[in-house]
Amino acid sequence: MHRRTVLKGAGAAALAGPFGFRAARAQDATVKIGVIGPRTGVMASGAAVSHFPNFKLWEHEVNARGGLKMKSGQRKVELIEYDDRSQPGETIKAVERLAAQDKVDFIMPVYGTGYNLAAAPIYAKYGYPQVTQAAVTDQIDTLTQRYPGLFFVQGSTSAFAQSAANVLKKLKDEGKIGNKVAIVNVADAFGIELANAGRPIFQQAGFEIVYDKSYPLGTQDYSPVMKAAKAANPDAFVAWSYPPDTFGLAEQAKIEGLNVKAYYSAVAVAFPAFRAKFGNSIENVLGAGGIQDSPEIREYYRKHKEVTGVDADYWASPLYYTFLQILTQTFEAVGSFDREAIINHLKTHTFKTVVGDNTDIRKQRLARYWTVGQWQDGFFHAVSGVGFDNYKPVRLKTGWGT
Amino acid sequence: MNLPAAIALSHREQIKLLAGVLIFGAAALLPFFNTTYWLSIGISIAMFTVLATSWALFSGPTNYIALSTAAFFGIGMYIVGGGLPYLPFPALVLVAALAGALFSAVVGLATLRISGVYFVIFTLGLAELVRQVVAWAQHVMGTSSGLYVLIGISDQAMYWLLLGLAALVFLVGWAIGRSRLGFALRIIGNDEVVAVHSGINTARAKVVLFVISSTFAAMTGALVAPRWSYVEPSIAFSPFLSFEVVIMALLGGVHRLWGPLVGVIPFTLLWEFISAKFPSQTTLLLGACFLLIVYFIPRGVVGLIEDFTRERGGAIRDLLKRWTGGHA
Numbered sequence: 001m002h003r004r005t006v007l008k009g010a011g012a013a014a015l016a017g018p019f020g021f022r023a024a025r026a027q028d029a030t031v032k033i034g035v036i037g038p039r040t041g042v043m044a045s046g047a048a049v050s051h052f053p054n055f056k057l058w059e060h061e062v063n064a065r066g067g068l069k070m071k072s073g074q075r076k077v078e079l080i081e082y083d084d085r086s087q088p089g090e091t092i093k094a095v096e097r098l099a100a101q102d103k104v105d106f107i108m109p110v111y112g113t114g115y116n117l118a119a120a121p122i123y124a125k126y127g128y129p130q131v132t133q134a135a136v137t138d139q140i141d142t143l144t145q146r147y148p149g150l151f152f153v154q155g156s157t158s159a160f161a162q163s164a165a166n167v168l169k170k171l172k173d174e175g176k177i178g179n180k181v182a183i184v185n186v187a188d189a190f191g192i193e194l195a196n197a198g199r200p201i202f203q204q205a206g207f208e209i210v211y212d213k214s215y216p217l218g219t220q221d222y223s224p225v226m227k228a229a230k231a232a233n234p235d236a237f238v239a240w241s242y243p244p245d246t247f248g249l250a251e252q253a254k255i256e257g258l259n260v261k262a263y264y265s266a267v268a269v270a271f272p273a274f275r276a277k278f279g280n281s282i283e284n285v286l287g288a289g290g291i292q293d294s295p296e297i298r299e300y301y302r303k304h305k306e307v308t309g310v311d312a313d314y315w316a317s318p319l320y321y322t323f324l325q326i327l328t329q330t331f332e333a334v335g336s337f338d339r340e341a342i343i344n345h346l347k348t349h350t351f352k353t354v355v356g357d358n359t360d361i362r363k364q365r366l367a368r369y370w371t372v373g374q375w376q377d378g379f380f381h382a383v384s385g386v387g388f389d390n391y392k393p394v395r396l397k398t399g400w401g402t
Numbered sequence: 403m404n405l406p407a408a409i410a411l412s413h414r415e416q417i418k419l420l421a422g423v424l425i426f427g428a429a430a431l432l433p434f435f436n437t438t439y440w441l442s443i444g445i446s447i448a449m450f451t452v453l454a455t456s457w458a459l460f461s462g463p464t465n466y467i468a469l470s471t472a473a474f475f476g477i478g479m480y481i482v483g484g485g486l487p488y489l490p491f492p493a494l495v496l497v498a499a500l501a502g503a504l505f506s507a508v509v510g511l512a513t514l515r516i517s518g519v520y521f522v523i524f525t526l527g528l529a530e531l532v533r534q535v536v537a538w539a540q541h542v543m544g545t546s547s548g549l550y551v552l553i554g555i556s557d558q559a560m561y562w563l564l565l566g567l568a569a570l571v572f573l574v575g576w577a578i579g580r581s582r583l584g585f586a587l588r589i590i591g592n593d594e595v596v597a598v599h600s601g602i603n604t605a606r607a608k609v610v611l612f613v614i615s616s617t618f619a620a621m622t623g624a625l626v627a628p629r630w631s632y633v634e635p636s637i638a639f640s641p642f643l644s645f646e647v648v649i650m651a652l653l654g655g656v657h658r659l660w661g662p663l664v665g666v667i668p669f670t671l672l673w674e675f676i677s678a679k680f681p682s683q684t685t686l687l688l689g690a691c692f693l694l695i696v697y698f699i700p701r702g703v704v705g706l707i708e709d710f711t712r713e714r715g716g717a718i719r720d721l722l723k724r725w726t727g728g729h730a
């Protein structure tokens with residue numbers, strides 16, 4: 001092609017409008033819902049598991065039953081999706097684009113703590129409710145006061161660390177395990193925070209911390225860590241770990257034959273890929289997340305796989321689906337996309353969802369949630385949490401099988 | 403004119419200065435158009451103008467490709483995130499500038515004796531190094547992983563702050579360009595050996611420029627922190643930022659002060675266009691655009707503009723000549 005033609009073509013495309021948006025195509029009858037998330041960049045792999053597939057499943061389900069039942073009649077939903085490339089500056093721009101240019105009816109939450117917080121002022125400016133799942137913070141009180149439309153469907157960091165420590169304390173108090181614990185953590189953000197929150201609880205609970213080490217993010221070889229932990233001869237092993245190292249540590253524990261009765265590793269034990277990789281050898285491994293077994297939740301996992309082609313995890317995924325159920329019921333109860341009315345409804349009602357019949361986010365946070373899960377017979381059962389009366393009993397680990 | 407020679411401006415410089423003031427004045431009016439969407443793009447453009455222009459202050463004349471923008475940007479963000487309970491925001495921006503200057507001076511003194519690919523790799527590693535140090539410090543101090551910067555700064559104020567910083571970068575760049583330092587740097591860029599033999603203290607010249615460039619990156623990080631609300635290592639020290647800045651500056655052209663600016667604007671608009679129209683193929687299309695750019699406009703937008711004015715600028719030049727009384 002001649003150079004000038006190329007440039008002319010590009011020029012014409014640019015004039016037609018960065019800025020004549022896709023939404024213009026949408027029919028009047030459809031409800032426009034904005035979805036922003038990282039398709040590329042550091043956050044992309046996590047978002048591909050729990051963020052995007054749930055929106056896809058939701059769109060599929062709502063449209064399959066004829067759409068949302070609004071005052072104006074039944075309306076199908078159309079997702080308008082943007083990639084924030086794991087950059088907060090892009091997240092902010094994408095929310096502005098959805099609100100000011102596409103003029104969407106509703107904006108779903110973005111993915112990641114920092115990204116949700118960066119976007120919060122924009123949601124607030126336009127009055128959109130921001131019901132987040134992928135945001136973990138210890139500042140829920142401050143943040144919900146600051147942003148009246150901001151909701152958290154995820155527990156705080158300290159709750160996760162405390163629960164894990166309490167699960168082990170209970171086992172010790174019942175005389176099922178001894179009092180020696182080995183603790184390792186990834187020297188990065190969440191790992192540091194969990195380790196710092198967990199350490200005093202173990203000390204107060206009368207545990208003897210026989211090994212306490214951090215390893216850098218991106219470590220490839222976990223054998224020194226695991227060898228040293230094993231040499232300390234602990235009764236329980238706790239790793240405040242991230243996705244790549246959760247896998248590496250489990251692999252090495254298996255190789256070294258780390259013989260503990262309780263093995264806990266934080267983020268990623270709840271991922272389907274974790275079980276896919278290790279099979280039955282991770283039976284009775286403990287990790288962050290967990291879900292209570294029920295026919296509804298089993299149905300959710302089946303549909304998720306059928307519609308999106310990927311397996312849902314046992315932590316974030318069902319909670320994504322939970323807030324989508326909450327929002328669906330709210331939209332239909334309010335009957336319109338009046339943003340203030342939606343926020344009011346969320347603050348005054350409870351909802352029937354896959355995690356319970358009275359799911360409550362009235363105080364801008366989930367009232368009850370699970371924090372520790374355990375692989376038992378191929379399902380990652382919740383064994384501890386906040387706000388529930390009883391949990392599935394914890395089993396002791398008996399080696400790593402074959 | 404009675405001004406001392408160092409400050410005295412030629413007729414041509416006066417016109418340039420006037421043009422600069424008019425352009426910045428016009429840009430400062432954006433918030434009054436009451437379009438928050440364009441304002442958010444304006445903020446992006448202003449931020450990258452500061453980063454790319456200050457990057458080119460050092461890398462343009464010396465031809466040292468520095469990938470350290472993210473390191474200093476992150477330091478700025480962390481100083482605001484960590485210091486907010488103790489100091490007001492404006493003071494923290496100054497502290498960030500100071501910290502950026504000090505740190506870059508140390509780094510510059512240690513590394514500007516290496517050149518070429520060694521320097522590039524070192525600067526790329528620098529952001530990761532600082533990130534690990536921050537993680538280690540948090541581990542030792544037992545703080546939470548994320549820092550919150552919850553001070554409400556309106557979009558308008560954010561835009562004006564960044565625009566003001568951009569104006570400052572241009573002023574500094576312009577002052578350097580007409581100083582002995584700027585002259586020395588141009589010689590270094592052409593041939594460092596010749597520069598040394600002409601008696602230029604090349605190490606000092608390079609360190610000074612590196613410090614200036616990095617100080618602006620740290621200040622940008624500090625200013626942007628309230629907009630992003632939350633500071634964590636993966637956000638503050640994103641290596642992607644360093645690459646983006648280099649790409650934008652090179653797209654514009656680094657041998658003129660205003661070069662990066664004419665790279666930042668089309669780049670930001672192009673990427674906004676791609677993000678809005680083809681949200682699932684952003685990276686792919688951007689890659690294709692780069693190929694086209696490298697192939698068709700290898701000298702950057704500056705080269706394109708210069709070709710254009712050379713071809714068709716005769717008439718304009720005549721006009722200017724008449725208007726300025728023959729000095730242009």
